[in-house]
Amino acid sequence: MGDDEVHNVIIIGSGPAGYTAGLYTARAMLEPVMFAGYMSGGQLMLTSDIENFPGYPEGIGGPEMMMQLREQAERFGLQVHDKNVERIDTSLKPFSVWVEGEEHRAHALIICTGAEAIWLGAEGEDEQKGRGISTCATCDGAFFRDEEIIVIGGGDSAMEEATFLTRFASKVTLIHRRDVFRASKVMYERAANHPKIEIKTFRQVKKWLADEKGLSGAVLEDPRDGSTEEIACTGAFIAIGHTPITGFLEGQIETDESGYIIPKEYTMTSVSGVFAAGDVVDTRYRQAITAAGMGCQAAIDCERWLEENIH
Ligand code: NAP
Numbered sequence: 001m002g003d004d005e006v007h008n009v010i011i012i013g014s015g016p017a018g019y020t021a022g023l024y025t026a027r028a029m030l031e032p033v034m035f036a037g038y039m040s041g042g043q044l045m046l047t048s049d050i051e052n053f054p055g056y057p058e059g060i061g062g063p064e065m066m067m068q069l070r071e072q073a074e075r076f077g078l079q080v081h082d083k084n085v086e087r088i089d090t091s092l093k094p095f096s097v098w099v100e101g102e103e104h105r106a107h108a109l110i111i112c113t114g115a116e117a118i119w120l121g122a123e124g125e126d127e128q129k130g131r132g133i134s135t136c137a138t139c140d141g142a143f144f145r146d147e148e149i150i151v152i153g154g155g156d157s158a159m160e161e162a163t164f165l166t167r168f169a170s171k172v173t174l175i176h177r178r179d180v181f182r183a184s185k186v187m188y189e190r191a192a193n194h195p196k197i198e199i200k201t202f203r204q205v206k207k208w209l210a211d212e213k214g215l216s217g218a219v220l221e222d223p224r225d226g227s228t229e230e231i232a233c234t235g236a237f238i239a240i241g242h243t244p245i246t247g248f249l250e251g252q253i254e255t256d257e258s259g260y261i262i263p264k265e266y267t268m269t270s271v272s273g274v275f276a277a278g279d280v281v282d283t284r285y286r287q288a289i290t291a292a293g294m295g296c297q298a299a300i301d302c303e304r305w306l307e308e309n310i311h
Pocket of ligand 1: 051
């Protein structure tokens with residue numbers, strides 16, 4: 001059953017943006033409701049150590065930080081449901097949000113659904129997903145104790161995954177398609193200087209190789225001349241970026257060609273009363289701290305909008 005009540009605000013998604021929006025709207029006495037997703041907490045649930053969130057001199061684990069953010073927001077009354085939103089309807093006011101086939105209504109929405117990992121799409125990938133190829137080192141790294149693994153990508157995610165995986169693997173080879181890295185200097189150097197990590201540049205995975213036990217290697221191609229070589233590995237971690245989770249909007253909110261929500265006025269989207277914060281809208285910074293900051297901005301914008309338009 002959906003509920004008959006028209007809520008002030010429904011928050012969709014539960015990373016640092018969602019929980020911060022929840023904290024602020026709860027403290028503003030808006031009695032916010034959050035649909036956190038089946039796997040609440042967002043991408044930071046898949047992160048080992050967060051070292052760049054101010055206030056944690058020793059760093060903090062991603063899941064631990066998400067638990068604390070949730071507890072903090074719940075203390076002020078945020079109502080959290082660990083369920084996925086299937087679709088929304090913004091054609092009528094109040095807005096409708098559909099969850100497990102039930103309708104929930106609210107005057108305002110704050111969308112904080114974040115982004116999810118992109119797969120490479122190389123030949124043989126679908127067959128080896130979960131049989132050696134993963135997009136989450138924190139989740140699957142421990143399966144590769146004393147094995148040789150590869151990590152694909154040249155950003156912070158790839159550096160972080162490669163460094164983390166040295167805890168388990170006998171050797172980690174980082175494969176990048178260029179010789180320029182998007183990763184921050186500190187994270188690049190940590191990986192580059194690690195004795196267990198070898199970096200191979202100008203390589204793309206052309207094809208995955210497998211035997212009866214699962215992944216056995218990959219064919220790598222040099223994008224400059226098309227020459228190929230084989231690398232042996234029993235595990236591979238793809239860390240080539242993320243795509244925003246906006247499919248459930250079904251085109252009702254304006255997005256760019258990659259699916260990121262386009263903000264229109266501060267954090268308000270193309271639909272008045274619908275706000276967005278965090279990685280779902282952010283193509284530039286994509287940090288936990290910036291997502292949390294945007295969650296705060298969206299909550300304040302939402303509170304003002306409700307005051308001016310509803311209450
Ligand atoms: P990213 O910075 O966008 O890097 C993606 C990498 O994957 C790039 O090196 C890119 O290569 C490569 N790539 C993309 N498509 C590819 C393809 N089809 N084949 C081969 N390589 C491909 O993504 P990210 O590393 O996930 O980081 C996203 C954001 O999160 C960044 O702002 C980052 O700072 C942040 N982050 C921060 C931390 C931290 O501070 N602890 C940890 C993780 C992520 P090109 O460079 O050639 O395009």
